[in-house]
Amino acid sequence: MQSQFYTLTDYPRGLPDRALFKLETQTLPELADGEVRIRNRWLSVDPYMRGRMNGVRTYVDPFELGKPMEGGAIGEVIESNDPSLKVGDNVSHMGGWRDIAQLPAQGVTPLPDLDVPEQAYLGVLGMPGMTAWTGLNLIAECKPGDNVLVSAASGAVGSLAVQLAKAKGCHVVGIAGAAHKLAWLESLGVEPVSYRDRNAHELSDAIKLASPNGIDVYYENVGGICLEAALSQLNEGARIAVCGMIDDYNAAEPTPGPSNLSQLVIRKAKMQGFIVADHWSSYPYFLNEVAPQVAAGKLAYKETVKEGLESTPEAFLALFEGGNTGKMLVKLDS
Ligand SMILES: NC(=O)c1ccc[n+]([C@@H]2O[C@H](COP(=O)([O-])OP(=O)(O)OC[C@H]3O[C@@H](n4cnc5c(N)ncnc54)[C@H](OP(=O)(O)O)[C@@H]3O)[C@@H](O)[C@H]2O)c1
Secondary structure (H helix, E strand, O other): OEEEEEEEOOOOOOOOOHHHEEEEEEEOOOOOOOEEEEEEEEEEOOOHHHHOOOOOOOOOOOOOOOOOOOEOEEEEEEEEOOOOOOOOOEEEEOEOOEOEEEEEHHHOEEOOOOOOOHHHHHOOOOHHHHHHHHHHHHHOOOOOOOEEEEOOOOEHHHHHHHHHHHHOOOEEEEEEOOHHHHHHHHHOOOEEEEOOOOOHHHHHHHHHHHOOOOEEEEEEOOOHHHHHHHHOOEEEEEEEEEOOOHHHOOOOOOOOOOOOOOHHHHOOOEEEEOOHHHHHHHHHHHHHHHHHHHHOOOOOOOEEEEEOHHHHHHHHHHHHHOOOOEEEEEEOOO
16 A cells, blocks of 8 residues: 655754655555554644654654654554454554555554544544643643733644633733634634734734733744734733744744843742643643533634645645644644
C-alpha cells in the first residue's frame, strides 16, 4: 500500500515559502508486530508546528528535513498487528500530514464514545481545547468575577478560553482581527476588540473601554502589541498565562520586548508559560467537564475546513494570516 506524505525541504526564515513543503509517495513496509495502519480522515495544522521548522530542539524535536512531517490526525484503523486495536476503530494519533499512517499502536488512542463529530478531538475536545482549559484553570487560576482578556480569541484555543471564562461568571474581552470574528465573539457574550490598524497604546485604550475595571487574567496567545497593551491594563495581583506568541513565530530577526514589562512589578502580577503536554494527566478531568457541554451545544465551536491532502500547507500558512475561525482542519477523502 502507498502513503502520500509531506516533507520539509529546508528550514524557513520568516513566513515559510509554500515550495518548502513537498508531497512525496512511498510504498509502506509490511506491518511489524505492534503496528497499525490508519486511513486518515482529518488532519490538524497548528501554530506550534512552525516552531518545529527551525531546525533546533525546543520542548519538542524539530521536523527532520526529507522525513515525513507529523501532526495530530483522526482516522480509521485499516490493518492491525496489535491486540489493543482492531480494523474499523476510529482513532487519534500524531501521524498527520499524510493520508495513510503506519505507526506503533501505543501512540494511537481510540476516540471516546461521545455524541460529537470525530474531528472535535482535534479541536475543542482535543489538544487546543485542553490547552484553553489548562491555561485558564491551572496556570492563570481564573476565578468567578475575574476580568479576563484573551488574545487570538476567535481561534481554536481562544474561543474555548473565552467561553470557559464566561461560564465562570467572568467579564471577558476577546482580541481578534476580522469583523466576522469580532461578531462571533460578541454573540458569545464577549466584549470584542480589534487589534488591526492599532498600535499598542491604541489597543490598550480599546481594552480599557471594553474592561473599565482592568484585567485580572490575561490569556496570552499572541505577544507583540497585544502583550504590551494588556500589561498596561493589569490589576494588582493579575495572572498572565503565556500559552503562545504567534506574532513572533515567523520573525526573521529578534523582536523587541514590551516597553512596559515593569507593570509586572508595579501590579505585583505573575506571568507563567506552559506547555499543555506537561498537563496531559488532567485530560480526563477536562473531558469530563467540557465534553458534555459541547455535546449539549452549551459550548460553541467553529471549524475552518480545507479539502484534500494537497491543501495542508496552505491551511497551515493561513494560520498566520487569520485565515481560520476556530479550529483549522484538513479533510481528506475517505
Ligand atoms: N502552550 C501550549 O501548549 C499551546 C498549545 C496549543 C496552542 N498554543 C498556542 O496558542 C495560540 C493559539 O493557537 P491555536 O491553535 O488556537 O491557533 P488559532 O488561534 O486557531 O489560529 C491562529 C490565529 O492567530 C491569530 N494571529 C495570527 N498571527 C497574528 C498576529 N501576528 N497578531 C495577532 N493575531 C494573530 C489569527 O487570528 P486573527 O484573525 O484574530 O488575527 C489566527 O487565526 C498559538 O500561539 C499557539 O502556539 C500553545
